[in-house]
């Protein structure tokens with residue numbers, strides 16, 4: 001066995017080599033400003049595992065639109081204004097659209113083919129083309145009946161057991177994605193595909209991507225060769241088990257669609273439409289691209305939907321006057337004899353404001369997903385080194401008080417305040433919450449309809465308020481955010497009940513399928 005001092009010396013050498021190897025190239029332009037790093041380790045003591053967007057936004061105030069830190073020589077760049085984010089992630093998208101190559105998540109756990117992890121190149125372009133076919137603006141109306149069915153099922157489950165609202169949102173997002181993507185109808189809460197999908201999404205966000213998804217093997221890639229018998233190889237054993245599960249998650253629902261088509265009994269879906277579309281099938285990689293893109297949609301939709309809908313419920317509980325105003329609008333436009341549909345949308349401007357404000361106030365992915373810069377770049381005289389991980393600080397953009405006065409409060413009426421056309425575009429949170437450039441969320445058009453309908457239907461039928469304890473005392477929600485990537489509020493106590501006997505019977509009657 002090597003002695004501890006030999007091990008320590010080797011570790012130091014490894015760190016020194018790593019830092020030297022990854023050192024940014026010298027450039028006449030200086031790096032963007034940022035908090036002072038310590039030697040070798042960089043800004044390791046400035047980074048937090050929880051709510052990193054809060055210190056990041058303090059740095060924005062201190063250092064400006066572009067802030068630079070480094071971790072062991074790898075640049076971390078925070079873009080704190082829409083201008084900086086659009087200038088770089090969008091306009092210079094040809095070099096800002098790569099993804100960090102994560103050894104643990106990508107290679108060892110097999111996630112590198114999921115769209116959000118795929119490096120920028122032919123494969124990511126082909127996959128995004130398929131996603132665009134499925135979720136382009138013009139395709140969304142074909143999903144409307146499905147959105148209605150899933151929204152009504154959500155309401156029915158919610159009124160039976162409101163305390164478990166997160167479970168119902170997860171079930172809603174999962175069921176919706178399974179039917180849109182695979183034409184698969186989950187019939188019960190313990191459906192085999194839902195269970196598999198939930199297990200895998202849980203693995204992805206709570207295990208594989210825990211701590212921001214960076215593992216020691218991502219920093220020292222040679223650790224991937226550590227033999228399984230050696231102490232410290234536990235991550236490899238885990239990775240092997242997780243990879244097997246992820247592959248099952250990719251293959252099984254896909255096989256389901258293929259078999260259903262073979263049997264001649266299937267529902268139209270993303271997969272079946274593309275499997276029947278000869279024009280997209282010529283590439284050798286077609287089947288591979290299709291099954292990984294399909295799977296990526298499931299993974300992309302769960303935590304984001306939970307975050308957005310949880311914030312909507314929280315806001316309705318904390319801002320009852322906004323809830324009342326939206327309900328009055330719904331009563332006047334839709335009445336109490338039916339549930340709202342997407343066709344009502346243009347007549348419900350205040351409900352639209354509630355939807356927009358839920359996205360802004362909730363900021364579901366506050367630092368976006370990191371993009372990797374593929375070449376050295378100069379921006380406004382600052383040198384941004386190749387290999388930097390670039391974060392769009394959506395949190396800072398959506399808490400900018402010049403654009404959103406009183407930014408920490410939920411104020412849907414802010415979108416009614418008259419402003420110039422330019423400002424109207426600037427203050428629309430939908431321009432930021434889905435990310436930027438060539439990696440922008442491919443599910444955004446679907447969300448625009450699905451979450452709107454869920455919000456409108458909930459407001460039309462439910463009263464949402466703070467819970468009271470057994471002594472009749474109001475329970476103030478205590479909200480914390482533990483997830484490093486998504487701003488998911490921990491489960492809070494909340495009272496949700498049908499607004500009236502009529503609302504209750506509408507929810508119950510909604511079981512009758514919509515044609």
Ligand code: HEM
Nearest residue numbers: 115116297300301304308364365369434435436439441443
């Ligand atoms: C409120 C709901 C949602 C929000 C706020 C949201 C937000 C985001 C954000 C910020 C990104 C990163 C964009 C970037 O890197 O610049 C992203 C990526 C992605 N989203 Fe969404 N998303 C939502 C729902 C969905 C849904 C419903 C789906 C699928 C049906 C989906 C699929 C994806 C995929 C596949 C990616 C990776 C794209 C890539 O790297 O090329 N998302 N989303």
